[in-house]
Structure formats: C-alpha cells, structure tokens
Amino acid sequence: MIVLGGTFVLDLAVAVQAFGRRPSVFSKLRDEPEAPYEIGVCGFAPTPTSLGFTIADLKPVDWIKGADTVVVPGLEAPWAPQDPAVLDAVARAADDGARLVSLCAGAFVLGQAGVLDGRRVTTHWALADEFRAAFPKADLVEHALYVDDGQILSSGGMLASADLCLYVLGQDHGQSYANDVSRVLVSPPHRTGGQAVYAKPGPRPSGPLSPVLDWLDEHLTEPLSVEMVAAQAHMSQRTLERRFREETGESLAAWIARRRVERARALLEDSHLTVTQVAHAAGFGSTESMRRHFLTHTGTTPRSYRDTFRGTAEARRA
Known part of the structure; x- marks a missing residue:
C-alpha cells in the first residue's frame, strides 16, 4: 500500500483493515487469526495525510518490488504530479505482473504511471471530468462502484473502497471468507447499483440557450x-x-x-x-x-x- 501526500485516511484504513491483521472479534467467526497477506505501507516518511497528521512508520517505496498486489489509496489532490520514483515503482510492478488496486482517486496515480491506456477503470464520480481530461486513453466507467479489468482493479468514491477490498478477498480466499470479513465490518459484501445514485448534477451550462x-x-x-x-x-x-x-x-x-x-x-x-x-x-x-x-x-x-x-x-x- 502506497501512502502519498494527502492520502485519504479512510481509504488507507479500509485497505489495512481488510487485508491486514485480523481484529480479535474475527475469532468469533473463524479460527483464523493470521492475516492472509503480508502487508507493508510504503512511502516517504513522514507523509502528511488528508486529515493533517503525518504517518512516519513507512517502508521505503522500493519495498513494493516483487509484491503480488499494490494498493494505491485516494488522495486530496490527485491531479498533482507525483514523485517519479513512486510512478516508476508502480510501472515496474505492473511490468512484473503485480495486481494494481486503486481506491477512489488513486486511479490518477496509476494514470500518471502510464498503466491505464486501454484499460477500464473508475474513480470518484465527482472527478470524472478531470480524469477524462488527464487520461483520455483510459476507458472510464464513471458510475461503477468498482471495476475489475484483470490486472487493474479500481473503486469509486471513498467507501466504495470497502466494496472493492471485499471483492478482492472473495477472489483470493472465497466468498465465504469475504462474507465473514464483511460481517466484522458490518458492511454488505456486495451492494447493488453504482455511484450514479450518489452523484449530484454539476452546474448548468450557460450560453445562448x-x-x-x-x-x-x-x-x-x-x-x-x-x-x-x-x-x-x-x-x-x-x-x-x-x-x-x-x-x-x-x-x-x-x-x-x-x-x-x-x-x-x-x-x-x-x-x-x-x-x-x-x-x-x-x-x-x-x-x-x-x-x-x-x-x-x-x-x-x-x-x-x-x-x-x-x-x-x-x-x-x-
């Protein structure tokens, strides 16, 4: 998991909770206390988050080399240019066959890394125009909660990160396991509909009409x-x-x-x-x-x- 400047704490927390150490209450559902993944939170320490506090206990960015899955949470100003070392690490991970998972506006980082051309992807519905302008070769599925395009998986606005993380758990460890994690989170393992139900209309065009x-x-x-x-x-x-x-x-x-x-x-x-x-x-x-x-x-x-x-x-x- 990559922490960048202005990372959304909620996105990061959901991913760490879904993929990281099991909470003690999980033992009431399964006798599997160990996390099914070895996880590392990477970045340049200390990194300021979207809520103003910093995260200092971070592994170096090159720790993602050889990772099976790279998770990029959303961030406050996703259109800002990212550090070339981060983008290079993400691009190399893609070349090595790693699964790339973007949460919310994290899709902008994957776009800057050059791995989204021709790919189906989603991001927060309110950022659709900015995303299309920045990455015209990507196929934006604007109102999806999440999109699975094989090597690239992406989710929409913030809490849709839980939908995608539970989906990944189901793909990796079976739907029964994902369902039990959803019970701990008290979040449905699958929601119907998409982001369109949450989207609000933008300003009406002003012109001769x-x-x-x-x-x-x-x-x-x-x-x-x-x-x-x-x-x-x-x-x-x-x-x-x-x-x-x-x-x-x-x-x-x-x-x-x-x-x-x-x-x-x-x-x-x-x-x-x-x-x-x-x-x-x-x-x-x-x-x-x-x-x-x-x-x-x-x-x-x-x-x-x-x-x-x-x-x-x-x-x-x-």
Missing part, C-alpha cells in the same frame, strides 16, 4: 414537445436540436428526462409526497415512466432511492 433552459425548468410538469420548445426558442425544430446538442451535449428529450429525474430525487429526499405524487410533481406522466427513467439515470428505483437517503419509516421511528 440559457433562457430556454430556464423556461424548460419552469414548465417541467407540462407535456413538452420539440415543436413547443422550438416555438418558445424562436427557431426551427432542427436548429433547436442541433443547438441543444452543441450546448448541453444531450438531445432535448434526454435533457428534459434528466432534469425531471433530478427534480424527483430532490422531492424523494426532502418531501413527504408519495412516490406517485413525486412522479407527477416532477413532470412524469406516471410512476412507471419515472421508474424507467430513474433506473436509467441512477441505477436504482425511486423507492429504493428514498430508503437510501431518508431511511425507512421503521428506521426513523427506531
């Missing part, structure tokens, strides 16, 4: 046809569709559907409306229409989304 976008937001609950919007924009339907794609990157219909989903998400989190009432308040003609678009954009259902971000009624009462 801004007045039209404002008007659309004000009329989302109404039936909106291309003909109607083109009349509001004072342009032909073909020109509207072309301008819309140029300015938003989406078709008019896709943009309207996404904005309705975003409104539905806010209502599911903050209001006491029923799911049916949310569907109509967000501009969907039916709950089935909302459910279909919701699954497309978030990977989950409206009801599951509400349970995730507000908890069930039983949990709130408890």
Whole structure:
C-alpha cells in the first residue's frame, strides 16, 4: 500500500483493515487469526495525510518490488504530479505482473504511471471530468462502484473502497471468507447499483440557450414537445436540436428526462409526497415512466432511492 501526500485516511484504513491483521472479534467467526497477506505501507516518511497528521512508520517505496498486489489509496489532490520514483515503482510492478488496486482517486496515480491506456477503470464520480481530461486513453466507467479489468482493479468514491477490498478477498480466499470479513465490518459484501445514485448534477451550462433552459425548468410538469420548445426558442425544430446538442451535449428529450429525474430525487429526499405524487410533481406522466427513467439515470428505483437517503419509516421511528 502506497501512502502519498494527502492520502485519504479512510481509504488507507479500509485497505489495512481488510487485508491486514485480523481484529480479535474475527475469532468469533473463524479460527483464523493470521492475516492472509503480508502487508507493508510504503512511502516517504513522514507523509502528511488528508486529515493533517503525518504517518512516519513507512517502508521505503522500493519495498513494493516483487509484491503480488499494490494498493494505491485516494488522495486530496490527485491531479498533482507525483514523485517519479513512486510512478516508476508502480510501472515496474505492473511490468512484473503485480495486481494494481486503486481506491477512489488513486486511479490518477496509476494514470500518471502510464498503466491505464486501454484499460477500464473508475474513480470518484465527482472527478470524472478531470480524469477524462488527464487520461483520455483510459476507458472510464464513471458510475461503477468498482471495476475489475484483470490486472487493474479500481473503486469509486471513498467507501466504495470497502466494496472493492471485499471483492478482492472473495477472489483470493472465497466468498465465504469475504462474507465473514464483511460481517466484522458490518458492511454488505456486495451492494447493488453504482455511484450514479450518489452523484449530484454539476452546474448548468450557460450560453445562448440559457433562457430556454430556464423556461424548460419552469414548465417541467407540462407535456413538452420539440415543436413547443422550438416555438418558445424562436427557431426551427432542427436548429433547436442541433443547438441543444452543441450546448448541453444531450438531445432535448434526454435533457428534459434528466432534469425531471433530478427534480424527483430532490422531492424523494426532502418531501413527504408519495412516490406517485413525486412522479407527477416532477413532470412524469406516471410512476412507471419515472421508474424507467430513474433506473436509467441512477441505477436504482425511486423507492429504493428514498430508503437510501431518508431511511425507512421503521428506521426513523427506531
């Protein structure tokens, strides 16, 4: 495991807990007190972490030579150039056949080491634009919790590191073992869905179509046809569709559907409306229409989304 300046402590802690010495409570599940791996935390001591304190007890970076698995936790400023010695060590480990595991923004380090070209990879959803710009030859799977691309494994935002570490344990030592570690962590061994359910929309593009976008937001609950919007924009339907794609990157219909989903998400989190009432308040003609678009954009259902971000009624009462 490599500790760099600004390393996310949570990523590092999850990896050390998953792969390192078993906690005493593990004996209640298995009579296997020894860790299944020999681990070493490497870096240039002392190294400041994302929380301000430093880590001094670190093995030298070249300790990873010959390692079977190299884990790179996320870090505070992943776009910052990393020490050439670290990048060279990671590249050499890849050449030697080591499995490379990036957690959260750790994928940027693998990218700087030059090992991601043509590889499927993920990182924190909020860093997708920066990652694509920095490593255009990598195949970013933006909303995945984690991605297994053979030699390269990567996870999304912070707590997705637990999902990936448990997955690796299952691959190495069987699902039963990974399940028992998940019981100690009190974390599911596998979560459905992906990062899309947590992603928040970025700022709306500002351009010549801004007045039209404002008007659309004000009329989302109404039936909106291309003909109607083109009349509001004072342009032909073909020109509207072309301008819309140029300015938003989406078709008019896709943009309207996404904005309705975003409104539905806010209502599911903050209001006491029923799911049916949310569907109509967000501009969907039916709950089935909302459910279909919701699954497309978030990977989950409206009801599951509400349970995730507000908890069930039983949990709130408890």
